[in-house]
Amino acid sequence: MNAAPGALVARRVEALAPEELPAFLYDLPALRTHAAAVRAALPARVELYYAAKANPEPALLTALRPYVDGYEVSSGGEAAHVGAAVPGAPTAFGGPGKTPAEIAAALAAGVHRWHVESVHELRLLAASGEAVDVLLRANLPVAEGRLDGVALAMGGRPSPFGMDPAGVEECLRLLDSPGSGGLRLRGIHAHLASGLDAAGQLALTERIVDYTAGLGLAEANVGGGMAVDYADPGRRFDWTAYGTGLEKLLDRHPGLRLRIEPGRSLTAYCGWYATEVLDLKHSHGEDFAVVRGGTHHLRTPATRGHAQPFAVLPSEHWPHPWERPTAAGPAVTLSGQLCTPKDVLAARVPAAGLRAGDRVVFAMAGAYAWNISHHEFLMHPHPGFHFLDG
Numbered sequence: 001m002n003a004a005p006g007a008l009v010a011r012r013v014e015a016l017a018p019e020e021l022p023a024f025l026y027d028l029p030a031l032r033t034h035a036a037a038v039r040a041a042l043p044a045r046v047e048l049y050y051a052a053k054a055n056p057e058p059a060l061l062t063a064l065r066p067y068v069d070g071y072e073v074s075s076g077g078e079a080a081h082v083g084a085a086v087p088g089a090p091t092a093f094g095g096p097g098k099t100p101a102e103i104a105a106a107l108a109a110g111v112h113r114w115h116v117e118s119v120h121e122l123r124l125l126a127a128s129g130e131a132v133d134v135l136l137r138a139n140l141p142v143a144e145g146r147l148d149g150v151a152l153a154m155g156g157r158p159s160p161f162g163m164d165p166a167g168v169e170e171c172l173r174l175l176d177s178p179g180s181g182g183l184r185l186r187g188i189h190a191h192l193a194s195g196l197d198a199a200g201q202l203a204l205t206e207r208i209v210d211y212t213a214g215l216g217l218a219e220a221n222v223g224g225g226m227a228v229d230y231a232d233p234g235r236r237f238d239w240t241a242y243g244t245g246l247e248k249l250l251d252r253h254p255g256l257r258l259r260i261e262p263g264r265s266l267t268a269y270c271g272w273y274a275t276e277v278l279d280l281k282h283s284h285g286e287d288f289a290v291v292r293g294g295t296h297h298l299r300t301p302a303t304r305g306h307a308q309p310f311a312v313l314p315s316e317h318w319p320h321p322w323e324r325p326t327a328a329g330p331a332v333t334l335s336g337q338l339c340t341p342k343d344v345l346a347a348r349v350p351a352a353g354l355r356a357g358d359r360v361v362f363a364m365a366g367a368y369a370w371n372i373s374h375h376e377f378l379m380h381p382h383p384g385f386h387f388l389d390g
């Protein structure tokens, strides 16, 4: 597993003082290169939106702007934030439980596409009297086995997201009636799974597109969820295979407007969480490296139950006259400063010879990392943030 940062990140980590750790570092040139490759792998006709909830840092939203057609937002807060960070960029507003105040704010902000999650929500939107473009979010049944083994399934099973086909049909009847308030029905939205490889994603896309076409609609947003493999940072979602498959799909649906809205697979790789080993302890036959910070900054490994990939940047600086605490065995558990056994960033991973004072840089910390973490728990200082541009 190659989790080593590039020179831009490594040099900055080495230049930081211990008190400046932990820190999040974002490799913006790497983000641009990755986003450009994703864009290039997709047919020109496919619209690429970035799901802002994966990481809404303004510097990332801005860096992505040349490569994306717009942004997917999932709250009134995100709508306002994205509107301020990338003014004028098209936005699609999704998410269950939109409040009347959020709806009013998003209407004022000029949201480009509304992802309607329920019949009730459609009625609320129609009551606003605004003529806006809507996609109906469908929770489609998915063929048995199609979603096996994926990280998180948002649909294809009972869920609070979107509507069953019966709900979609009720919306269609409403939209056909005089009470529809001028809402413009554009098509279908579906975000059914997370963690699919290119073949799985393509199968799901075909399912959603067939459903959309079957309703006589000409626009489909097939969501995000492209797989990110935390066990192997070098193994990326096969955008070329997915793009080739989409090309064939579009050949069969020449009038279709197709949109995707990935989050994690765009920004996970550009973020790094750098820290240092504070202490190295031997406990009942196992080694524990306690690092500055922890899962209150980088919650990703705790929520997903994986070992966050990392690289060690050894430091020869040891200011104390006593022996440097050092890992005794080949495997070490990297834990944080929180007083809970759940504060584990990587359990029993190979790190022979790891010492107190060595620096550790966790990879793939650019999505669902800082912004999903419980920062205030135990009142440790917040990390630094560095947006590196080459």
Ligand SMILES: *Cc1c(COP(=O)(O)O)cnc(C)c1O
Pocket (backbone or CB within 6 Å): 051, 053, 054, 072, 074, 094, 095, 191, 194, 195, 223, 224, 225, 226, 261, 262, 263, 264, 265
């Ligand atoms: C979270 C979310 C996404 C992005 O999912 P990723 O797994 O980050 O690609 C896209 N669409 C919707 C509706 C979402 O809720």
